[in-house]
Amino acid sequence: MSTTTEAPSEQASPIKAVPVRHPGRWVATAIVLLLLAMFVHMLVTNGAFQWRFMRENALSSPVLAGARTSLVLTILSMIIGISLGIVVAVMRLSPNPILSTTAWLYTWFFRAIPRVVLLVLFGNLGILYTRFEFGLPFDRQLGNLLGIDINGRLFGVDSRTLLTGFMAGLLGLALSEAAYMAEIVRGGISSIDPGQHEAAQALGMSRPLTMRRVILPQAMRVIVPPTGNETIAMLKDTSLVAFVPVTNELFFQLQAVGNRTFRPFPMLVAACLWYLAMTSVLMVGQYFLEKRYSRGTRTATSARRWLIFFGGGNR
Amino acid sequence: MSSALTPTPPAPDSIMVRSEGVHKAFGRVEVLKGIDLEVRSGHVMCLLGPSGSGKSTFLRCINHLEQIDAGRLYVDGELVGYRQKGDKLYELKESEVARKRAEIGMVFQRFNLFPHMTALENVVEAPCKVKRKSKAAAAERGRTLLERVGLGDKIDAYPSQLSGGQQQRVAIARALAMDPKLMLFDEPTSALDPELVGDVLDVMRDLAKSGMTMVVVTHEMGFAREVGDTLVFMDGGVVVESGEPREVLTNPQHERTKAFLSKVL
Numbered sequence: 001m002s003t004t005t006e007a008p009s010e011q012a013s014p015i016k017a018v019p020v021r022h023p024g025r026w027v028a029t030a031i032v033l034l035l036l037a038m039f040v041h042m043l044v045t046n047g048a049f050q051w052r053f054m055r056e057n058a059l060s061s062p063v064l065a066g067a068r069t070s071l072v073l074t075i076l077s078m079i080i081g082i083s084l085g086i087v088v089a090v091m092r093l094s095p096n097p098i099l100s101t102t103a104w105l106y107t108w109f110f111r112a113i114p115r116v117v118l119l120v121l122f123g124n125l126g127i128l129y130t131r132f133e134f135g136l137p138f139d140r141q142l143g144n145l146l147g148i149d150i151n152g153r154l155f156g157v158d159s160r161t162l163l164t165g166f167m168a169g170l171l172g173l174a175l176s177e178a179a180y181m182a183e184i185v186r187g188g189i190s191s192i193d194p195g196q197h198e199a200a201q202a203l204g205m206s207r208p209l210t211m212r213r214v215i216l217p218q219a220m221r222v223i224v225p226p227t228g229n230e231t232i233a234m235l236k237d238t239s240l241v242a243f244v245p246v247t248n249e250l251f252f253q254l255q256a257v258g259n260r261t262f263r264p265f266p267m268l269v270a271a272c273l274w275y276l277a278m279t280s281v282l283m284v285g286q287y288f289l290e291k292r293y294s295r296g297t298r299t300a301t302s303a304r305r306w307l308i309f310f311g312g313g314n315r
Numbered sequence: 316m317s318s319a320l321t322p323t324p325p326a327p328d329s330i331m332v333r334s335e336g337v338h339k340a341f342g343r344v345e346v347l348k349g350i351d352l353e354v355r356s357g358h359v360m361c362l363l364g365p366s367g368s369g370k371s372t373f374l375r376c377i378n379h380l381e382q383i384d385a386g387r388l389y390v391d392g393e394l395v396g397y398r399q400k401g402d403k404l405y406e407l408k409e410s411e412v413a414r415k416r417a418e419i420g421m422v423f424q425r426f427n428l429f430p431h432m433t434a435l436e437n438v439v440e441a442p443c444k445v446k447r448k449s450k451a452a453a454a455e456r457g458r459t460l461l462e463r464v465g466l467g468d469k470i471d472a473y474p475s476q477l478s479g480g481q482q483q484r485v486a487i488a489r490a491l492a493m494d495p496k497l498m499l500f501d502e503p504t505s506a507l508d509p510e511l512v513g514d515v516l517d518v519m520r521d522l523a524k525s526g527m528t529m530v531v532v533t534h535e536m537g538f539a540r541e542v543g544d545t546l547v548f549m550d551g552g553v554v555v556e557s558g559e560p561r562e563v564l565t566n567p568q569h570e571r572t573k574a575f576l577s578k579v580l
């Protein structure tokens with residue numbers, strides 16, 4: 001501007017005000033802490049937990065192998081689920097009515113059938129295995145990969161049955177996951193301002209390039225958080241493959257120990273701790289992914305919330 | 316003509332945009348009802364008209380973001396969106412359309428910068444991925460362009476960290492990075508706070524001075540008067556009046572032009 005009206009006030013001293021007190025907040029904190037303390041006390045003193053027994057058995061080698069299978073199943077089914085989900089979402093948004101209807105039918109079917117039912121179904125129809133072979137581009141390679149993986153870990157089970165069972169479980173989980181991921185990805189893509197598409201096109205970018213460089217990276221911000229939830233849900237749903245049946249899975253193995261020793265409760269607690277630990281690891285991964293894809297946006301961190309909490313005062 | 320300008324005339328008399336009876340309808344709503352006009356190379360045409368008169372639609376037809384229903388539209392002597400062989404028209408492939416779009420820069424009312432990229436990344440994206448320029452060369456040129464629009468110190472800023480006027484100047488640099496032969500502006504200053512309009516218009520004025528062919532939809536009469544070589548007034552999907560900007564603004568011939576100008580001036 002060309003004119004200055006007045007000189008700025010000489011003493012711009014920083015504000016030092018007494019923050020608003022929140023007595024209710026501290027009462028609530030005290031109550032929560034008290035309840036927590038009671039809970040911890042119960043954990044330590046109640047004999048039913050049998051902590052030592054649990055510790056000795058929660059890390060036995062069949063259990064470890066089971067945990068590994070659960071983790072491998074989670075990762076593979078999410079990789080397949082996400083990839084296929086993106087394809088289905090892009091098909092769903094395609095101007096071609098045949099493609100979009102097919103995509104709709106896919107999501108309709110796989111979201112309607114409960115995972116347990118799908119898994120039992122896949123486990124019982126050995127024929128489906130050969131049928132799915134040509135449907136998924138990498139399934140033979142995956143199978144080979146897994147075959148080696150699993151043979152190395154299991155004793156006394158026919159590797160052929162196991163391979164089929166594992167594949168059935170993996171396909172059941174991955175195909176149903178793809179349906180949910182398709183909806184999530186579609187939501188993410190649709191949330192992007194059409195002006196982004198237009199700007200990319202006006203620059204001479206092709207459709208696939210626009211999708212890859214402009215639309216998907218932005219959609220990721222919307223896609224990643226629910227995908228994190230899906231991954232965590234998937235980790236837990238791997239316990240369902242016992243219905244296929246695939247028995248070298250975490251929960252089944254823990255239960256087996258409990259049943260064999262007639263001490264099921266500590267092993268249930270062990271299952272909780274296992275899932276808590278694995279989920280926590282996944283959440284760390286999710287945190288970094290979300291950070292990566294929030295480029296160019298400003299977000300308040302939870303660290304800041306703690307700061308404000310202890311600082312009292314402002315909102 | 317404005318006296319402050321000395322456009323360097325490239326290939327005199329060549330026509331950059333020629334529109335012959337262009338029609339466009341969305342469903343049953345006819346938006347363009349036969350647009351006839353010409354933009355000479357190196358000239359600046361300003362488009363003026365009430366909301367809904369089809370200005371944006373016409374601009375979008377020029378780089379084939381919309382397909383026209385009837386008439387002929389030429390850019391640099393070539394048909395937009397089609398190839399003519401004998402009497403027959405053949406639709407261009409998507410990749411051919413994209414290649415032609417790459418030669419036409421477009422600037423939007425709402426900037427449409429890529430929010431997940433910094434200013435420089437926005438500018439180098441298309442040269443690298445579409446023109447396959449080397450990263451270093453594109454970055455070098457990108458820096459020069461950002462400096463040219465007065466944003467040499469904002470190279471690493473994300474769009475969300477820039478004011479509207481700065482974002483629009485990045486958007487102009489992004490379009491220029493493709494070395495376009497034609498620039499389309501769709502109300503580039505309408506979304507800006509009044510005090511930021513000037514910076515953007517300055518950049519556009521410099522661009523016009525450097526000899527760029529421009530089609531500008533704008534309600535900035537001062538800009539149209541000073542920079543424009545022609546001013547076209549559109550209403551209801553037709554060109555109502557066109558001519559030398561000062562002439563049209565001070566001495567409009569048609570009632571509709573008069574009515575519109577009396578409202579905006």
Ligand SMILES: Nc1ncnc2c1ncn2[C@@H]1O[C@H](COP(=O)(O)OP(=O)(O)OP(=O)(O)O)[C@@H](O)[C@H]1O
Pocket residue numbers: 341344346364365366367368369370371372373
């Ligand atoms: N994709 C579309 N589908 C349907 N109708 C459309 C579409 N795009 C534009 N229109 C209609 O076409 C008419 C002209 O729109 P256009 O955006 O070209 O007007 P404009 O002159 O740019 O107006 P403004 O000054 O408000 O930007 C409007 O009535 C609008 O509703």
Ligand SMILES: [Mg+2]
Pocket residue numbers: 370371372501502
């Ligand atoms: Mg418009």
